[in-house]
Amino acid sequence: MADTLHALTALGQAAPQTHQVGPYRIEERFDVALASVAIRKGRAADVTRAAQAAGIPLPEAARFAAGNPYSAFWVAPEMWFVEAPFATHEDIVAAVKPLFGDAASITEQTDAWVRFDLSAPDLGPLMERLCNVDFATAPDGFATRTVIEHIGCYLIRHTAGAVTLYGARSSAKSLLHCLEVTAAAVI
Amino acid sequence: MIINHPILGPRDSQEFVYLGSAELMNRPDGMTTGVEAFHNWLYNRDNPAGEHRELWYHEQGDRSWLVVTRNTVTHEIRSVELARDVAKAMGRTK
Numbered sequence: 032m033a034d035t036l037h038a039l040t041a042l043g044q045a046a047p048q049t050h051q052v053g054p055y056r057i058e059e060r061f062d063v064a065l066a067s068v069a070i071r072k073g074r075a076a077d078v079t080r081a082a083q084a085a086g087i088p089l090p091e092a093a094r095f096a097a098g099n100p101y102s103a104f105w106v107a108p109e110m111w112f113v114e115a116p117f118a119t120h121e122d123i124v125a126a127v128k129p130l131f132g133d134a135a136s137i138t139e140q141t142d143a144w145v146r147f148d149l150s151a152p153d154l155g156p157l158m159e160r161l162c163n164v165d166f167a168t169a170p171d172g173f174a175t176r177t178v179i180e181h182i183g184c185y186l187i188r189h190t191a192g193a194v195t196l197y198g199a200r201s202s203a204k205s206l207l208h209c210l211e212v213t214a215a216a217v218i
Numbered sequence: 219m220i221i222n223h224p225i226l227g228p229r230d231s232q233e234f235v236y237l238g239s240a241e242l243m244n245r246p247d248g249m250t251t252g253v254e255a256f257h258n259w260l261y262n263r264d265n266p267a268g269e270h271r272e273l274w275y276h277e278q279g280d281r282s283w284l285v286v287t288r289n290t291v292t293h294e295i296r297s298v299e300l301a302r303d304v305a306k307a308m309g310r311t312k
Contacts, residue, residue: 092225092226092280093225093226106280107280107281107282108225108280108282108300108302163230163232163233175226175279176278176279176280176281177278177279178233178278183278
């Protein structure tokens with residue numbers, strides 16, 4: 032039976048897709064596990080201590096911090112999304128929950144999102160048409176929630192030429208369509 | 219209009235949703251204060267020409283609730299606070 036069951040990507044395919052539109056590369060990522068970490072009331076010090084001990088970065092507001100194996104980005108006051116490689120952390124909640132005990136609430140997020148990694152020599156012209164983030168002046172490591180084509184997304188600017196987008200998985204094809212159409216309109 | 223988010227800095231007001239008067243935070247206990255106080259909280263709104271404290275929700279951002287003190291005549295925004303901090307300053311626990 033196990034041989035007949037295969038996970039599909041957010042776009043409904045067996046393998047993640049990559050699209051190239053002019054200089055813009057849109058790469059679906061299927062290899063990242065995701066969980067939210069929210070501090071429980073009055074437990075900030077405990078969570079900070081536990082995160083440091085476990086090597087989980089908890090960056091400042093509107094920031095992303097890379098690490099190994101855990102990376103994280105800020106989503107709301109006292110709340111972060113934590114990323115880890117899917118191959119080693121498929122059950123990311125089981126891995127993260129014991130680290131924080133009852134000081135934080137952990138929620139599995141992996142299959143709620145579609146992740147697209149965008150790359151190009153300069154993503155500015157594309158990003159400024161997609162959303163209202165001031166991409167040109169945002170620093171590297173900037174992370175924010177924004178809206179693209181009426182779809183709530185998390186945007187992480189790694190560099191001016193590398194961006195990660197998390198959008199609602201149920202709208203994966205709509206988001207990809209928007210990215211492709213906008214990229215085609217820019218070039 | 220730009221709203222200076224206390225955490226995230228200046229953000230376009232189109233990212234926010236407007237709820238109404240910040241007085242909505244002070245819901246009376248309908249079981250002890252009587253029906254008049256509850257009716258007043260639920261249905262009656264002042265409509266000041268001038269300074270007004272309002273609740274705004276950062277729907278397209280970090281989804282925090284803000285208390286924005288705005289002049290309804292000039293649209294000048296005098297202060298922006300996290301609603302959580304305002305509630306705590308009033309002695310509330312959440």
